[in-house]
Amino acid sequence: MPFLSDTASAIKSRFGFHDHSSDPVRSTPGLPKSVAKEAVSAIRSIRDWNDDEDDDGKFSTSTASSNQSFEFREDPSFWKDHNVQVIIRIRPLSNTEISVQGYGKCIRQESCQTITWTGHPESRFTFDIVADENVSQEQLFKVAGLAMVDNCMIGYNSCMFAYGQTGSGKTHTMLGDIEGGTRRHSVNCGMTPRVFEYLFSRIQKEKEAGRDEKLKFVCKCSFLEIYNEQILDLLDPSSNNLQIREDIKKGVYVENLKEVEVTSARDVMQQLIQGAANRKVAATNMNRASSRSHSVFTCIIESKRECQGVTHHRFARLNLVDLAGSERQKSSGAEGERLKEATNINKSLSTLGLVIMNLVNISNGKSLHVPYRDSKLTFLLQDSLGGNSKTIIIANVTPSSCCSLETLSTLKFAQRAKFIKNNAIVNEDASGDVIAMKVQIQQLKKEVSHLRGLVNGGTGNQDNDTLAGGFPGSPGSFKWDGPNGSFSPFISSKRTSQKKDYEVALVGAFRREKDKDIALQALAAESQAALQLAKQREDEIQGLKMRLRFREAGIKRLEAVACGKISAETHLLKEKEEHLKEIEVLRAQVDRNQEVTRFAMENLRLKEEIRRLKSFYEEGEREIMNEQIMALQNKLLDALDWKLMHESELSNSNMPMEVQNDDNFLISNQEQASPWQSSIKEENEFLRMQAIQNQSEMDTPEETRPLP
């Protein structure tokens, strides 16, 4: 079983550190170039981030002491194919739990992805990652947080939810020890500070790498709390009951929510500490625990890159959400504000559950309304649930058997969430000054025209902006032939003959296909006939049985006649009646005689054969054969003409000049040569007549041809 001592190398390989150090993008084929470029810089940043990591070695030492641990086995290309990731985080047993319930546990981890709830009945769950109690804050960040920041840098909206019952470790996961500073100061600092430390280190690297591109980043943070279906601004506690608005341009946003520009992880830490303190004060003032409210820390990351006069604008929203405790709030006995609070907390979480359930059903093909607007939380985070976002859900559980049912409920929630399908897109657009755009359009036009030129004749006239020559495949257009785009009349005639060959092949193929169809039909008819034969046999057996019964009845009657029980007359009448019936049965059998069936089948087959031959003759190949025969005939006629011409020349050239001018002598000379010449002539004439006759026969329709 794999141990966490392997985790560091697993994480390294996940991000392609050792194998593809020179070309890290190779592990993610098919990425667009810009995204690939981002990935390269992301991986470089991770490497740098990893290099100055002070507790890298601690993974193995801290986990070596554990009983049984599992490595994180996340697919390196996970976010390329998925938009929602569900992680289970198991926290260690607390002293209180040990004192109440001892070391009894309600869950058993089976692998780095599976976990079994050991209650009754035992239930096994599979998730993207199961992080056991030995997984440190740093490890969890490296598996979940790094990728989330990378996604944001590419321009994807990202969201991380911490879900679980009170005390299961949500705040520990999302914030952890923030008073102690970032990871450099405290091993217990949670996801949020680590995320921002990494985010700003990446921004710094990007800026350094793209100095010539005038790269600018603007990050703005906000921090809010939803309690009792009311929104409180944690960065400005004087404004509460803020309203959620929706705008085509902005999407869903909180009106009048304070946004603070941050330029470093330290800035973010300040805001986080400030917000957390305000949350505590608000909770004390209202006499309630902070676990009854949801907190949402949002950072909007905008980047502007100027390149050749065009501004590329990228935008990503990062939401880090610490949800209220998922246990059911007791409303029995509660009155007034407490009752309202219990109802609202249940409402927001049950709406979250319903939204997830409906999203799962929708992904299974059902058409359902998703009640995003039924709670402030789901309305605000609707993009993160089934929308334009890459979302991570960390479901926190306690292993203690004293919280068995709550843990089961969290596992079930997480299981459902696994089926949510988001549709994340890169938020990017480009704008620029008109002249730069025009230049670009002009260049693109030239490129298009150049390519068209290549397609239409190989000259690739760059200045030709028109569509001269037509599109490839249109009549009169030439096809591009090979990389040099050559074209010649020889190729054209070759193509024509090739075309003819293809036509011939096609006709043959069609004919063969038709033959097969006919053969299939014949087989079907044969099987039909066989079925009929079987039925006929069945009928025959029935007939024989009937005749047997008649015979038995006859014997019985004869016995009765012998005993004097019935008269001979009655017997004969009955016998006659039965014989008539038997004759009917036999007649029916004769009608369905085997021989008849065989002949019928033979008949059927012959009919098909005739049809097939007829179609073969009438279609396709008949014409081709005719054409071929005609071509041969023509060649024969040409050859004969040539032969005749040359023979007459030959005979003339054999004569002496003086003799040629003498008519009498010519005649006598002709007479001299006549036996040999006339036989050749006759032969030629015969062949010529034969050829002409053949040709006229070919031209005459079949029906009108005389019978041989």
Ligand SMILES: Nc1ncnc2c1ncn2[C@@H]1O[C@H](COP(=O)(O)OP(=O)(O)OP(=O)(O)O)[C@@H](O)[C@H]1O
């Ligand atoms: N993975 C962990 N490792 C060590 N300690 C943990 C871990 N998870 C939680 N704890 C500790 O458990 C206690 C409860 O955790 P935490 O306050 O984060 O729970 P919570 O789910 O946020 O509760 P609430 O809903 O009340 O805010 C804290 O003392 C925390 O330090």
